[in-house]
Amino acid sequence: MVRTRIAPSPTGEDIHIGNLHTALINWTFAKKNDGQFIVRIEDTDQQRLIKGSEERILKTLKEYGLIYDEGPDAGGSAGPYRQSERLETYQIYGKELIEKKVAYYCFCSKERLESLRKKQQKEGLVPRYDKHCLNLKDPEKRVEDGESYVVRLNIPEDIVISFEDLIRGEITFFGKDLDDQVLIKADGFPTYHLAVVVDDHFMKVTHVIRGEDWISGTPKHIYLYDSFGWEKPIYVHTPLLRNPDRSKLSKRKNPIWASWYLKHGYLPEAVLNYLCLMGWSHPKQKEIFDLDEFISVFELKNIQTAGPIFDVVKLEWMNGEYIRRMNSGLLTNKLLEFYHEKYPKEAIEKTVPLIQERIKKLSDYLPLCEFFFKMPEEYQADLKPHKSILKKAHDTLAKITSWKAESIGQTLQNLTVKEKLRNADFFMWLRVAITGKKISPPLNESMEILGKKECLHRLSSLL
């Protein structure tokens, strides 16, 4: 039985787009194998906790349609799914490690650690704990006396730890390069390294699919699994999404919160489709496909190891493709929802055929179509020199009995011929007069939708 998981920590505004990427892979792999996809909240850092973060992460995940089988608000037999609610478990296994001499109590002060680190750095050494507390006489007594302590992993200097990464092959680390990582902090909370191993084991996670920034932490996890005598999961370290300068995707250089894209008019299915293409490609080189298809053709082994740049331009193109291929009723509803029903459905419905091929994001709609809902407040061209021709246009249009795009167009066309005007000039003036803008949906059709009365009103108000 395949069980995958993502383990976001509620220390940000929302789920990171990179985490959404790994969530997508975890979810897809679970689906493909009729397995379960779990969300576990890693809230062991009490300092960095952000209120409301967990709720937003879970909400965004749902908005993207990555529905989890088990999680803090979904239940499941391996719960609780919030690490802050599993503290006793970590305590028990921390003790077990101490008994097995795999871990030890450490009473060093922050100050000592700080000066040790400074000294090592000064000497050009890698900052590492010096095992100062490894062989204390009676540490249990000091713990019982209430002295502040942490529990550290005791990594032997001469050990060689290797593990197999499904897409990267064997990766080897040496004990001398690894630090005696803190497993249980002074506040009694575990650090990531203990919690992740204990939880993945008891939650029966079979495949640990996470970002490559965790590779260097993995040997510690391996050492813990071996010490407990537990079966290890299969590891897959996915490539990290990058900024255009190839550094790890960051807030400064990119919108990183997954919900940002939704708020700015991107469709969840388009974002997910684009994410599919980050470090993976369709066997038939297809670029646009839905999640069902992704599930059926996806293979973990085909994930690329090089870190891809997250290119918003291509994402926009893809979003535009999704909008283009959508049926117009659906697009109407999406727009209605996107603008919180601020505009009447019937009105949006009529305009959709005009703009469906012109917008790439839902948010492109309003700048293009706002003139349908209200008079232009400003005009992108000076119409004063063209008042007389606009007057003629007004009077000619006033005579039209059947207010249809075709007859409007024909009437205006005749006018340009009669007045010996260039189409491009005349229609631009009229376009600005009606819409306020130099760029708009097709003019005749727009005028038909606006209605005769409103069009004449807009023209006469300029005269």
Next chain:
RNA sequence: GGCCCCAUCGUCUAGCGGCCCAGGACGUCAGGUUUUCAUCCUGAAGAUCGAGGGUUCGAAUCCCUCUGGGGUCACCA
């Protein structure tokens, strides 16, 4: 800096020893259609496959070295 990961057009990628003097997509540029924009159509530029050595009859594909990029080195995840 130590350790680890990675390396094909600007970007996402195809490629698993001969079908590749490297294919597709985004983007860019030029032309056509069009009353604006967008769409659409046609075409073009764009990668000495990071560099240098091997292995081989033959290498983008295998090996080594170097270079470059990235990650990680907390009582953060």
